[in-house]
Amino acid sequence: xxxxxxxxxxxxxxxxxxxxxxxxxxxxxxxxxxxxxxxxxxxxxxxxxxxxxxxxxxxxxxxxxxxxxxxxxxxxxxxxxxxxxxxxxxxxxxxxxxxxxxxxxxxxxxxxxxxxxxxxxxxxxxxxxxxxxxxxxxxxxxxxxxxxxxxxxxxxxxxxxxxxxxxxxxxxxxxxxxxxxxxxxxxxxxxxxxxxxxxxxxxxxxxxxxxxxxxxxxxxxxxxxxxxxxxxxxxxxxxxxxxxxxxxxxxxxxxxxxxxxxxxxxxxxxxxxxxxxxxxxxxxxxxxxxxxxxxxxxxxxxxxxxxxxxxxxxxxxxxxxx
Amino acid sequence: xxxxxxxxxxxxxxxxxxxxxxxxxxxxxxxxxxxxxxxxxxxxxxxxxxxxxxxxxxxxxxxxxxxxxxxxxxxxxxxxxxxxxxxxxxxxxxxxxxxxxxxxxxxxxxxxxxxxxxxxxxxxxxxxxxxxxxxxxxxxxxxxxxxxxxxxxxxxxxxxxxxxxxxxxxxxxxxxxxxxxxxxxxxxxxxxxxxxxxxxxxxxxxxxxxxxxxxxxxxxxxxxxxxxxxxxxxxxxxxxxxxxxxxxxxxxxxxxxxxxxxxxxxxxxxxxxxxxxxxxxxxxxxxxxxxxxxxxxxxxxxxxxxxxxxxxxxxxxxxxxxxxxxxxxxxxxxxxxxxxxxxxxxxxxxxx
Numbered sequence: 001x002x003x004x005x006x007x008x009x010x011x012x013x014x015x016x017x018x019x020x021x022x023x024x025x026x027x028x029x030x031x032x033x034x035x036x037x038x039x040x041x042x043x044x045x046x047x048x049x050x051x052x053x054x055x056x057x058x059x060x061x062x063x064x065x066x067x068x069x070x071x072x073x074x075x076x077x078x079x080x081x082x083x084x085x086x087x088x089x090x091x092x093x094x095x096x097x098x099x100x101x102x103x104x105x106x107x108x109x110x111x112x113x114x115x116x117x118x119x120x121x122x123x124x125x126x127x128x129x130x131x132x133x134x135x136x137x138x139x140x141x142x143x144x145x146x147x148x149x150x151x152x153x154x155x156x157x158x159x160x161x162x163x164x165x166x167x168x169x170x171x172x173x174x175x176x177x178x179x180x181x182x183x184x185x186x187x188x189x190x191x192x193x194x195x196x197x198x199x200x201x202x203x204x205x206x207x208x209x210x211x212x213x214x215x216x217x218x219x220x221x222x223x224x225x226x227x228x229x230x231x232x233x234x235x236x237x238x239x240x241x242x243x244x245x246x247x248x249x250x251x252x253x254x255x256x257x258x259x260x261x262x263x264x265x266x267x268x269x270x271x272x273x274x275x276x277x278x279x280x281x282x283x284x285x286x287x288x289x290x291x292x293x294x295x296x297x298x299x300x301x302x303x304x305x306x307x308x309x310x311x312x313x314x315x316x317x318x319x320x321x322x
Numbered sequence: 323x324x325x326x327x328x329x330x331x332x333x334x335x336x337x338x339x340x341x342x343x344x345x346x347x348x349x350x351x352x353x354x355x356x357x358x359x360x361x362x363x364x365x366x367x368x369x370x371x372x373x374x375x376x377x378x379x380x381x382x383x384x385x386x387x388x389x390x391x392x393x394x395x396x397x398x399x400x401x402x403x404x405x406x407x408x409x410x411x412x413x414x415x416x417x418x419x420x421x422x423x424x425x426x427x428x429x430x431x432x433x434x435x436x437x438x439x440x441x442x443x444x445x446x447x448x449x450x451x452x453x454x455x456x457x458x459x460x461x462x463x464x465x466x467x468x469x470x471x472x473x474x475x476x477x478x479x480x481x482x483x484x485x486x487x488x489x490x491x492x493x494x495x496x497x498x499x500x501x502x503x504x505x506x507x508x509x510x511x512x513x514x515x516x517x518x519x520x521x522x523x524x525x526x527x528x529x530x531x532x533x534x535x536x537x538x539x540x541x542x543x544x545x546x547x548x549x550x551x552x553x554x555x556x557x558x559x560x561x562x563x564x565x566x567x568x569x570x571x572x573x574x575x576x577x578x579x580x581x582x583x584x585x586x587x588x589x590x591x592x593x594x595x596x597x598x599x600x601x602x603x604x605x606x607x608x609x610x611x612x613x614x615x616x617x618x619x620x621x622x623x624x625x626x627x628x629x630x631x632x633x634x635x636x637x638x639x640x641x642x643x644x645x646x647x648x649x650x651x652x653x654x655x656x657x658x659x660x661x662x663x664x665x666x667x668x669x670x671x672x673x674x
Contacts, residue, residue, distance in 0.1 A: 004483070009583045016579040028578045029499035033507060036492035039548035042529060044514045050525035062528055120355065123348045134352045136661055137359050143653045144363075145607035147625045151632055151646050152362050155369075155639065162365065165382050194358070226344075255520045258609040262629050276520050276610070283524050284614050295524045302521040309516045 051302075054295035060288035067292070074296035095297060097270045098278035105189060105274060106253040113193045114200060114246055121204035122234075135205070139198035146258030149195045154178070154263055157187060178264055181271035188260050188272045195259060196252070200245045207241030208234070243315040251308045254301070275301055363650070370643035371453040377639050388452040392417050395434040404428065408444035415448065416440070457644035465641065467648075469620060470627040473539060477612075477623060478605040481543040485601050486594060488547055493556035494582050498568060514550045519611055530615055541615040542608070542623070552597050559593035560586060599660055606653060624649045 020028050050064075055074055057067035080091040087096035124135055141149065156162045157177040164174035177183045211234065219229045257276035260266070266273035266281070273281075275297065283294030341349075369377060371386040391400035394417050401417035404426075416428040416438065426445065428438045461467035495501075496508060519526065526545060527536070535541030563586065571581045587594070609625050616622060622630065628645055631637045 008487075009579075013577065013579045013583070017577045020578055027499055027501055029495040029501045029504075032491040032495035032499075032578075032582070035488045036548045036553065037507070037510075039488065039544070040510065040514050042533075043526060043545040043548070044517045044522070045510075047522035047525035047529060048517055050528060051522055054524055054528075062531060064528075119351075123351050126345070126348055128345070128348055128352070134355070136657075137356050139661075140363075140657065141359060143603060143607075143657050144650060145625055145653070146609050147628045147632075148646055148650050151628065151642065152366055154632070155366065155643065156362060160378055162382055198359075255518060257520070262609075262632070265633070279520075279523060280610070280614070284527070291524045291528075298521045298524065302517075305518065305521060306516050313512075 048302075051295050051298055054291055055299050057292050059292075060290065062289075062291065070292065074292045077293065078296055078300070092293075094270060094273070094281075095278055098273045098275050101185070101270070101272065102254060102256070102274045105185070105192075105256065106250060108189045109192050109256075110246065110249045110253050112189070113197050114242070114249055116193065117197045117200035117204055117245070118238075118242070120197070120201045121208055124201070124205055125208040135202070138201050141195045142198040144195065146195070147262045149191060150259045150262035153187065153191050153194075179268055181268055184264050184268055184271050188263060191259060191263060192253075192256060196249075200249060203245055203248075204238070204241060207238050210241075211237045240315070240318050243318065244312070247308060247312045247315050251305060251312065254304060254308070366643055367647055370457060370640075370647045371455070372457075372640065372643075373454045374638050374640045376454075377643075385451055386453055387449040388454065389447045389449050392431050394429055394431050397429075397434075401429070403448045404445040405448050406440060406445050409440065411438060411440065412444075416445070418445075454640065457640045458648070460641055461645055461648070465627075465631070465645070467627075467645070470622050470624045471648075473621060474606060474624040477539055477542050477608075478602055480539075481547060481605045482598055482601040484543065484547045485549065485552060486598060489549060489552035489597070490556050490587060490590065490594065491582065492548070492553045493560055494586050496553070497557045497560040498563075498565065498586070511550045511553050514548075519546070523610075523614060526611075527614055536615055537618050537621060539616075539621060542612050546604075546608075546611065552601070555597055556590060556593050559590050563589050599656065602656070603653065 016028070016031060019031060053064065054067070056069060056071060057064070058070040058073065059067050061067050078092050078095050081096060082089040084090075084096070087093045087100055090096040120138055124131055124138075128134070144152075158164075159174065159176050163177070168174050175183070177187060215233055215237070216229065219233055224232070255276055256274050257280070260272050260274065261277055261280075264272045266277050279294045279297050279301070282290045282297070365384065368384055368386060369382075373386075373388050375389075376383075376387060390403045392403055393400050397419065401419060404416055404418055406412055406414050406416055414430060417431050419427040419429055419437065421427070421442065424442050426440050426442050428440050428445075430436065430438065492511075496504065496511075530536050530541050530545060533544075535544060567585060567589075568581055571585055576584070607625065608623070609629070612623050612626055613629075616626060619627075619630065624645075628642075628649055631645065632642055
């Protein structure tokens with residue numbers, strides 16, 4: 001690594017020193033910031049602006065010059081529903097199905113995952129043997145790639161898979177899990193929890209360990225019951241961490257795509273199609289490529305995410321203060 | 323030692339004697355957790371060494387087993403071996419030539435000329451432990467696996483190096499210089515936190531196309547090279563480095579770049595190491611953006627190739643499982659050695 005880096009660094013030093021000397025810069029801060037700012041500008045801020053422009057244009061050309069202005073037609077198309085509760089009543093029923101799926105998915109996944117993470121963190125915070133081992137076991141799936149996670153479970157759940165073999169072994173019928181919409185959705189929630197809960201467990205465990213011991217000792221003096229200690233001490237003191245975890249999980253949950261796409265491909269039908277996959281399908285996978293529509297959907301997603309990110313910053317601040 | 327049972331089962335913690343029922347419950351929960359989290363991966367590992375036939379076997383077994391075969395004079399292919407457990411040939415070991423309905427045509431390897439007819443119920447296959455390593459070797463021979471591996475390694479290595487350099491430069495500027503607009507830049511960096519790749523996919527694709535980055539490995543590397551997470555992580559660490567060291571170096575007429583490279587970077591090694599591990603993981607596991615920017619299968623990363631193969635009906639599970647294991651392995655190794663850093667790194671940055 002250093003063998004590559006050293007000559008590279010020496011190479012960069014030449015123009016950097018030159019600029020410093022020629023320009024007489026006493027404070028070359030901007031020089032150091034430049035590469036990062038160019039990248040941020042090109043690949044973060046400029047895209048936001050273009051995204052807005054795109055969402056008001058039509059046709060399937062990728063270049064802005066090929067794209068006629070269509071006003072709010074993309075948004076009208078997406079939002080044209082006689083009832084937002086029923087995707088079938090919408091012009092773009094696929095979009096609304098994705099929205100409904102995402103909302104239901106996020107509620108189930110975040111709720112269950114934070115619940116299980118809390119339970120696991122509490123168990124791991126007890127005086128148990130081999131805590132390090134157990135902690136890493138729960139954390140291990142976090143590192144797996146989404147495609148690997150999807151394949152592991154797809155293989156277990158397939159028609160001739162291990163799960164069906166076990167079911168048959170105890171006398172039950174085998175079942176084609178991923179071909180049934182409700183089961184496919186349920187397993188998607190499960191898979192997502194399986195893959196990510198270790199991360200939240202870790203944060204909650206850190207939160208639990210940050211609670212001062214003397215509070216518990218005082219409670220023990222007063223002979224408080226374990227349940228009361230949990231309700232009155234652990235939960236309130238863990239609340240700031242819980243808040244951070246909840247918001248983080250929401251932000252990630254809304255953007256779920258990779259593992260589910262590799263797991264079910266969004267199917268059967270559109271049972272496990274979420275909002276990112278809608279954007280991917282409309283903008284990139286299908287023909288014609290409806291970039292305008294995809295951009296419009298992106299903007300709606302962005303609004304949700306900006307709100308959640310502000311919530312995150314707020315929760316973080318609260319966590320630091322409290 | 324009045325009560326040996328009590329002595330053996332006492333926990334480190336309560337020191338009052340046996341395990342409380344909540345301890346049992348905790349261990350039971352953790353044990354279930356280990357099964358649920360680890361067993362699938364371990365089972366997959368064993369199964370990746372099974373032949374396709376063994377994979378379809380019911381009920382499934384943990385260890386990979388394969389039927390033994392033997393080369394018999396007069397037959398081109400090796401014939402599968404069976405032990406006969408009934409009928410007139412009981413106890414013999416025979417090789418099967420072909421099967422017609424419930425009758426198997428078999429031959430005694432010692433007497434290759436004579437064909438025997440055996441009811442299939444009277445025979446059982448002779449199996450032994452065998453690793454089907456061809457699942458793995460085939461990946462390189464038939465599936466162009468080396469190419470995908472190279473793509474993934476190239477992207478991961480290059481992107482990590484670029485990211486570390488670019489982000490540490492920005493962190494250096496934001497932590498060690500006073501200048502007009504510093505707060506604005508910091509706000510901008512926070513602002514990018516609110517722009518995840520997922521919401522700007524379309525314009526990102528357009529810009530990459532304009533810069534001729536689509537369908538090239540650089541198209542995966544460059545757009546993600548600057549990360550707010552990286553800048554923040556490094557800045558927080560560099561703030562702890564005392565400014566006096568820098569001033570001393572300036573006295574000695576060191577250029578600012580030399581200060582950055584020779585003093586700040588070595589002193590920030592722990593933070594850089596954490597960020598490097600994170601970056602390697604992000605890049606190795608990256609999926610959505612490569613999926614969009616790469617369309618020629620020669621440029622596919624391992625993740626894309628794995629996803630493409632699983633959608634291909636011609637792909638057999640035996641190869642797919644082997645490929646999954648190979649994609650999983652580097653991360654598993656990194657995890658085994660650097661577990662502590664990964665955990666603290668992820669906890670301190672909030673994932674991505």
